[in-house]
Amino acid sequence: MAITSWLVRGDCHGRFDWVDRISTDEYVAAETAIVILGDAGLNFYLNKTDTKKKMELEETGFNFYLVQGNHEQRPELLEGIELVYDEDTCGFCYVEPAFPHIRYFKNGEIYKLNEFDVLVLGGAYSVDKWYRLERAGLDVNAPEEKIMKRAGWFPHEELTEEEQNEMFEKIKDKEVDFIFSHTAPVSVEPVDLFLSFVDQSKVSKRMENWLEKIKTTVDWKIWCFGHYHQDRMERPCIEQYFNDIEDMQTIWHRWYGKKTIEVEWWLAKSPNYYMD
Secondary structure, X not given: OOXXXXXXXXXXXXXXXXXXXXXXXXXXXXXXXXXXXXXXXXXXXXXXXXXXXXXHHHOOOOEEEEOOOXXXXXXHHXXXXXXXXXXXXXXXXXXXXXXXXXXXXXXXXXXXXXXXEEEEEOOOOXXXXXXXXXXXXXXXXXOHHHHHHHHOOOOOOOOOHHHHHHHHHHHOOOEOOEEEEOOOXXXXXXXXXXXXXXXXXXXXXXXXXXXXXXXXXXXXXXXXXXXXXXXXXXEOOEEEOOOOOEEHHHHHHHHHOOOOOOOOOOOOEOOOOOOO
């Protein structure tokens, strides 16, 4: 059964009680896909806990498409994962055969979600990286499997410089309707949400700086990201998601519908919303 509705939300970190609140009178589960903009929490423990959560989602009847976050293993590194052509997105997605309704977007790919062309760019840096390693009594030179399972930190959380360069050459000057990413371009980072106890001079900005390059070279209409745990608009046509769940049609018509650029006054906006 073809997907007719695409919903968007932000980080879940393994909590999925919100799925029950999606109206099945408005959305037929089998025809509805939910995009999670990273840190879904399905590949965090790398054990039976993850399997239980995936089974939980399978039983809802909805379809799930996930952007790579930072607090989770990359899908392509999961045991038994397959890269398959997905007719509902007109592109290749990663999928575990045991969980056919959970699909993982491939970084740097452009997908067709109904009438919208969508570029997906996952990955981010964990500002609690050193805390997690110290708490587990480990350092970055420890075996990766031990780091991931004991510290909950994933060494491949950011795209490498080589991956960024390869993707940039592939997507530069492309035209898309949406960009879905986990973190945000550096010029629109929600700096008011930064954790005060984190030394920002030690935080990698490799992803944010690269996304800034994408922001100025790809022709995009709307950008949606997660990561910072707020629901609000950062700039015109740039929206941050956490718990809010919105239909892509609703997002699109907010900016390009009959009331073009006439945004509802009650929607939360960043303190920097009116900056250039």
